[in-house]
Amino acid sequence: MAPRILLDATAVPADRGALGRYVDGLLRALHELGADLAVACQRADEERYGELAPRARIVKGPAALAHRASRLSWEQSGLPYVARQVGADVIHLPTYMIPIQANRPTVVTIHDVTLFAEPEVHDPVRTTFVKSATRTAARRATRLIVPSRATRDELVRVLDADPGHIDVAYHGVDHEAFHRPSEEETKRVSDRLGLHGRPYIAYLGALEPRKNVPNLIRGWVRACEDRPDPPALVLAGSGGWDDEVDAALATVPLGLRVVRPGYLAWTSLPGFFGGALAVALPSTGEGFGLPVLEAMSCGAPVLTTRRGPLPEVGGEAVAYTEPDAAAIGAALERLMDDPDRRRTLADAAYARSQGFSWTASAEAHLASYEQAVAQYPAG
Structure with a gap:
């Protein structure tokens, strides 16, 4: 008999972001596979999850979980209560938080562990808390799910996690x-964007140090400053805390144009990615690299790095660069000067993206849930 799964979606932020896309895609695919589901969510998301999984039991969580104290109260007391209420056989927490007294199997998704290897590129306000919570989840969860082999290997390296309790489930698109x-x-x-047909280099993501935006700006300047008709640089996405971004922007010559549109609606992203001369995502640390896959699915030529799991996503269908400004500039120049290569990359990226699906991800998740139930409480 298939286990009843309680998915805790209360941590999904209002702007959804990568976590929201993960939960949405996974939930819909689990529902389509016939999983026995209950979903705990914030009240604003009740209708959304009801539409994504009509047969699932939707349980409204607290009205507000913005403060750490309310979040901890929910995770440690509210969620176990809901699990008993719905008769859950296993709880899936799609972030690093875990109830200490769940009294049933728990599966936790750890999206990345870069904050252990490179704490200086993460928000210092959150780092201590997140590291502590991740350690606890790695130690206490019945099973762990990670989105890439690179993240699994890093989890074993930095936290001495048991590789036999870690399941790799690639994200879908x-x-x-x-x-x-x-x-x-x-x-x-x-x-x-106010470009009216002018070519542009696209970036989408938060302005965090590990996203390497300052070097992207400097590399783009190197590639464009002597061109008669240089492409614009569009830095889209939510804000961040990388102080070097403004410093890098201050060095941009007057003849070059940077556009900062902020958050872009989902419906705009195919046009944004697919309409770009190239999508540049030169991150130095990821758990998976969902924007890389999404840009590939839109048929965009993508430039990224070989750091962490990004080669697992891009394979030979994307262009690679070292993360320093000079290398990024040289790589952008090669792409700008070679339209045939851009077309080849775009076609290869689109073809490779078709191999990633939320259905395949959901199947891997279901196997992890079943394994968690089978091994509990021995784990």
Whole structure:
């Protein structure tokens, strides 16, 4: 008999972000596979999850979980209560938090452990708390799910986690949402950005040090400063705390244009990615690299690094660079000067992206849930 799964979606932020895309994609695929589901969520998400998984039991969590104290209270007391209420056989926590007294199997997704290897590139306010919570989850969860082999290996290295209790489940991509855009879609996004058909290099993500945005800016300047018609640089996504970004922007010559549109709606992303001359995501640390996969699914030529799991995602279908400004600039120049290579990369990226699906991810998750139930309480 299939286990009843309680998925705790209360940590999904209002702007959804990568965590929201993970939970949404996974939940829909689990539902389509016939999983016995209950979902705990914030009240604002009740309708959304009811539509994604109509047969699931949706349980409204607390009205507000913005403060750490309320979050801890929910995880340690509220969630175990809900688990008893719905008769859950296993609890899945898609972040690093875990109830100490769950009294049933727990599966925790650890998205990345870069804050252990490179704490200086993470928000110092959160680092201590997140590291402590991750250690606790790694020690107490019945099973751990990670989105890449690189993250699994790093988890074993830095936390001495038992590799026999770690399951790799690659993220998927919503191929309907992230698709090769029409000319109308790319034109609409270009006009909204104020570019009106001008070529641009696209970046999407938070402005955090590990995303390497300052070196992207400096590399783009190197590649473009002597060009008669240089592409713009569009830095889209949520804010961050990388103080070097403003310093790098201050060095941009007057003849070059940087656009900072902030958050872009999901419906704009195919036009944004697919309409770009190239998508540059030169991160120095990831757990998976979901924007790389999403850009590939939109048929964009992608430039990234060989750090961590990014080669697992991009394979030979993306261009690679070292993370320093000079290397990024040289790589961008090669892409700008070679339209045939950009087309080849775009086609290869799109083809490779089709091998990633939320269905395959959900199947790996189901296997982990079943293993957690089978080994509990021995683990």
